[in-house]
């Protein structure tokens with residue numbers, strides 16, 4: 072390579088390194104990133120201008136720009152109407168946009184695009200996802216056909232989650248173990264805005280299913296790591312008497328009450 076070319080390339084490289092070094096650490100944080108329908112979420116865009124003047128910060132939902140901050144213009148903030156986007160101007164500035172009353176269709180990709188002013192006009196775009204949810208208000212509805220079973224009976228149950236978005240996933244546990252997938256039938260979540268999941272269970276019962284004449288069946292409803300709620304039922308073997316454990320448990324708690332009363336009396340006596 073010729074000397075002149077090398078020198079030229081070198082200058083070129085230095086120019087670009089300097090140009091790109093005047094805008095760095097552009098980060099977009101959505102807080103909260105998972106937000107309840109109708110609530111507020113703040114999108115924060117932090118950046119290091121390294122002394123370069125700021126030209127503009129543009130905000131996008133998908134490819135649609137909805138907010139722009141340009142310090143040299145008056146007013147410095149501009150809103151581009153977009154159905155479903157409600158910007159709280161008081162809480163929005165060169166670093167953040169506050170969204171109010173978020174709707175389901177705001178779920179998705181948000182971007183913040185930062186551009187520095189002359190001479191470099193460097194631009195950086197960063198993106199982050201928002202998820203608008205409605206969590207179930209009620210626990211799942213969980214029913215079995217009956218509570219007393221014989222060996223060889225088919226245990227039949229239904230579990231239906233309360234309406235939510237996204238729909239909850241449902242899992243059955245028998246004595247603490249996940250029930251085999253071939254014993255359960257999942258129905259398609261139903262609903263228009265909010266969705267209910269439903270899973271039914273049919274399982275032939277063996278002696279090994281009962282411990283002291285009892286088995287526990289649980290239905291767990293989950294939405295990612297946002298929501299987790301379970302309902303547990305106890306079912307009994309028709310041929311085995313109910314376990315005596317419950318009685319001992321209650322007599323134990325009566326004994327505890329006695330001890331507590333005794334303690335209170337002693338404390339009371341010590342104080343007086």
Ligand SMILES: *[C@@H]1O[C@H](CO)[C@@H](O)[C@H](O)[C@H]1NC(C)=O
Nearest residue numbers: 131133134180181182196198
């Ligand atoms: C989000 O949107 C920006 C700008 O429209 C785009 O560059 C980026 O690839 C998108 N990201 C995802 C994960 O879709």
Ligand SMILES: *[C@@H]1O[C@H](CO)[C@@H](O)[C@H](O)[C@H]1NC(C)=O
Nearest residue numbers: 153154155156174175176177
């Ligand atoms: C967002 O939802 C509103 C009503 O909730 C609707 O009018 C609007 O068309 C939706 N916008 C988009 C981009 O889907």
Ligand SMILES: *[C@@H]1O[C@H](CO)[C@@H](O)[C@H](O)[C@H]1NC(C)=O
Nearest residue numbers: 214215216217227228229271
């Ligand atoms: C489960 O749901 C189905 C259909 O809705 C119904 O026919 C059945 O009786 C239910 N079973 C139980 C145990 O509730």
